[in-house]
Amino acid sequence: METSMHTELYFRMARLLESDCINYSVFLRVYSGGAPPGLPTAQAIAAILGAECIVSDVCNLDAGQMEAVLRNNLAYAGNAGAGPGTATLASLQFRQLLDAIIEDCRAKHARSRVAGSFTIADDGHPAYPVFWDFNLFFCDADSYTLVVGSSSD
Numbered sequence: 001m002e003t004s005m006h007t008e009l010y011f012r013m014a015r016l017l018e019s020d021c022i023n024y025s026v027f028l029r030v031y032s033g034g035a036p037p038g039l040p041t042a043q044a045i046a047a048i049l050g051a052e053c054i055v056s057d058v059c060n061l062d063a064g065q066m067e068a069v070l071r072n073n074l075a076y077a078g079n080a081g082a083g084p085g086t087a088t089l090a091s092l093q094f095r096q097l098l099d100a101i102i103e104d105c106r107a108k109h110a111r112s113r114v115a116g117s118f119t120i121a122d123d124g125h126p127a128y129p130v131f132w133d134f135n136l137f138f139c140d141a142d143s144y145t146l147v148v149g150s151s152s153d
Contacts, residue, residue: 009104010147013074013097020085023153024078027127031146035139044144045118045137054121058137061116063109066136067102069117073132073149074098082131082153108138108145115139120148128152 010028017026035044042055049055061069075098077083088094109115115138122129129150136147 009097009100010149013094013101016088016091016094016097017074017084017151020088021083022078022080022085023082024084024131024151025153026084026149026151027129028147028149029126031148032143034143037142041114041116041137041139042118044139045146048144048146049120049126049148050124052124053126054124055118056121057117057119059116059118060114061136063106063115066105066109066115066117069134069136070102070105071098073134073151074101076132076151078131105136105138105147112138112140125150 007030010030014026014028018024031048033048035047039047041058045058046053046055075089077086077089115136118135118137120126120133120135126148127150130152133150134147135149138145
């Protein structure tokens with residue numbers, strides 16, 4: 001898992017979304033690792049996440065598409081029985097963290113030779129996605145950074 005200061009943003013967002021929630025849990029992690037040259041993207045991602053992960057549906061995304069993925073998922077409002085608190089989603093802290101995460105992903109995207117999204121099969125997923133799930137990758141010359149997010153009850 002990536003150990004940079006930027007991973008703190010994702011941890012803080014997960015804790016904020018869980019701070020006044022109802023039946024709602026958030027998983028946000030940043031992983032990084034190297035990959036042998038020529039290894040297909042899906043195999044490189046699976047190697048970083050663990051042998052039990054089954055990766056599919058790898059596709060390229062531009063920075064704007066990634067921003068939409070982040071906004072749509074992290075701002076999930078839920079319903080009366082499950083979801084983050086309405087006060088949390090309306091808070092300045094939420095907006096600042098969301099903007100910082102988007103900026104972090106835009107910076108990763110700008111440094112990447114290829115970036116996009118992928119799917120992790122439920123069997124082997126590092127979390128238990130129920131309400132939303134997203135997986136982003138950023139690949140430079142010899143390494144990958146992955147942002148994996150999901151929420152569950």
